Amino acid sequence: MGGGTIEPRTLRGFADTLPALAVHRRRLLRVVEDTFASFGYDPIQTPALEYAEILRGKGGAESDKQMFEFDDAGGRRVALRFDLTVPLARFAAQHQAELRPPLRLYNIGYAWRGERPQRGRYREFLQCDADVIGETGVTADAEILVMFQTAFRRMDVGGVLQRVNDRRILNGLLADLGLAGSAVPVLRALDKLDKVGRATVRDELADAGVPGGAADRVLEVVATRRETNEATLSAVEAMVTPGGEAARGLDGLRELLDLVGAGGGDLGAVRFDPSIARGLDYYTGTVFETTLLSAPEVGSVCSGGRYDDLASLYTTTRLPGVGGSLGLSRILGALEGTGALRGSGRDRELVVVTQARSDPVGTLLGLAAAVRATGAYDVEVYPGAVRHGTQMRYADARGARYVLTLDDPESVSVKDMASGERTSLPVADVPALLAKAAGEPAG
């Protein structure tokens, strides 16, 4: 063994996260989690591996093909989850005796898909899901939109655009056209509109048995865009049967937008877009997608919607709800290197204690512990007695705010790395001095 005989490498589509990015990943994750908690959502956790039969067929043929599926040592057919929604459905059905709706739950974890790697898309990605289960009122739909907006605002990653729609609009339109049975293939075709263009979608609709005239009508509705949400709502309203399902969808969207505004949301960041389809079959009302204004090309970074019945495959209990899923890996991938991930990502400023061969090491560790105990700083002792210049360069590269160097066993030289100033003072006085300085601006 040894001698570097195995090439150190990661699998295609799987990436290590180095500290410079990982500190931001950690910061964003905390913001998302804290935002969910501040809206009363409780955490749950489900396993990465599930029985394959739990996951298979739930995300369509594409998801099945991309699933990491295998036989375990006990001969069970198992698979890595490809999202957190299917596990949530299984979870809700399995624990319905212990957990009584209404439930506000969030689940943060990795999911895996063997899709073609590209910018912002990985085979392993971190998802942050939140759902309200057990209620059908539009209050929860508005809350989900406002909560994810709040998370993005607190993440401080630039503006976002939430594009919302209601499934009932398209369902009602298809019913009007005598095509109620074709909703699934029509939705799947429309979901690709942005990527493949109108002509290809029209061909796919024809394949699904939608006559040319009806396809044109559907494409006309989904292409509707006006200056304001109200203008778009009115324009679509003029194309559908008054009092029908589509009209109810439009009324629902009006109410939703009102509540987003009342609930502290930013209506300027929400756009009614009748082309938003979401490929998944189980959505029945509100659907939404979110793009980063600075990187719309990576696609949706947060999407979801309302469902009438989350877990019908696993239980006869009807579980309506609404939820969303924020793709943290995709956000980090999109923003990496753009300057949008500002600051050090640290919660506190850093203090480095240098180490000389003649230093009593216990004094260094004790000093570090005392400064750390103020709660105001992350504190590290340089882990070896190398040249002082090397340690200063290290502290500088780490972005340290202060460097502490022992002058003698009783006194410390404190260097403020922002101003360059040096102060010498007794060891015992250092924690109080730095605690006081922590509240003051740098320089």
Added chain:
Amino acid sequence: MGGGTIEPRTLRGFADTLPALAVHRRRLLRVVEDTFASFGYDPIQTPALEYAEILRGKGGAESDKQMFEFDDAGGRRVALRFDLTVPLARFAAQHQAELRPPLRLYNIGYAWRGERPQRGRYREFLQCDADVIGETGVTADAEILVMFQTAFRRMDVGGVLQRVNDRRILNGLLADLGLAGSAVPVLRALDKLDKVGRATVRDELADAGVPGGAADRVLEVVATRRETNEATLSAVEAMVTPGGEAARGLDGLRELLDLVGAGGGDLGAVRFDPSIARGLDYYTGTVFETTLLSAPEVGSVCSGGRYDDLASLYTTTRLPGVGGSLGLSRILGALEGTGALRGSGRDRELVVVTQARSDPVGTLLGLAAAVRATGAYDVEVYPGAVRHGTQMRYADARGARYVLTLDDPESVSVKDMASGERTSLPVADVPALLAKAAGEPAG
């Protein structure tokens, strides 16, 4: 599809985490992560899946057998990581050009082993690893012990015992006995001493070619226990060659214990135990294990040690270091239902806003947003307009501190769930009142 046709169940050894436990999991995870950060450790992240050749043979035959290993859709032989140490070694070798030692890194993530499920042992478990890479001084060893002690203290899960040893003691002893080449099988045998007993270990030592007299000598040393660490150190010292490798190990332990005390550690929670072996080959100096005083039977919940060369399989660069791994799933499993996981696990108290059919929902959402914006509370609006009594029972079951009910569009009744008191006041005054109350004790 539908009608509950698939049984909702998890795989053997894999468990869902329900909110009551998941809030504590989240709290403990934050404490560990924040403790690592406060000692200057930076986060990294490595993938769950690795090339099987990266992982195979690194944890011994047992780990190989327990590995979830399979062919992916591209025909690659892949496996789920069984710990975070082997991925760290691969990571350190792969990124050595970008990351210059000394490095303080932490990695938190799940690992998977197909071992027999039992109390506190799962097939999927959350590990929190931290390592100092690139320095050989004992400062870092002391820091690791103190840092994990700090994490346990801040986790508030009762006392722990850190049992420490130094590999050089046994290596020196074996050299004295002319058995330097038998270190690996001897360590593996000794690592099982607690579980299988002295007689079985003696048989295994005989199988490894250790003569009976030498085996007795080894077993005598590892069984040495005295009232104080210094007494145990002296007792073992009397059994080994003065000035030899074992004696250097004992000197190293003395220095380590001194530094743990100087660095703010609790020496009463550290015990020199010459039987601590750690089965893994790569440890070369300090080794340690940690048990919960309230649940010693679940075994070590935090262990690690010093290595001379972390990544020798992947690179010719020598990477010495010291690290430890805290098993959060095992801790949660051990403490679940014991009362040791105290409190709600929430960062803030909860406020529930009730909803009546006649309420202007926008007002409810706006009120919730304003109280939430104080930063002092988690705030939820009941997501439907059901009976008020049902909503009060819900708020009570959720442990809400205040319940807000709209009397009319302009005024709110605030119920203090601790004292039972009710106050009625204008909607606009509620956030300031609750913000003020947040600093005051309940009741």
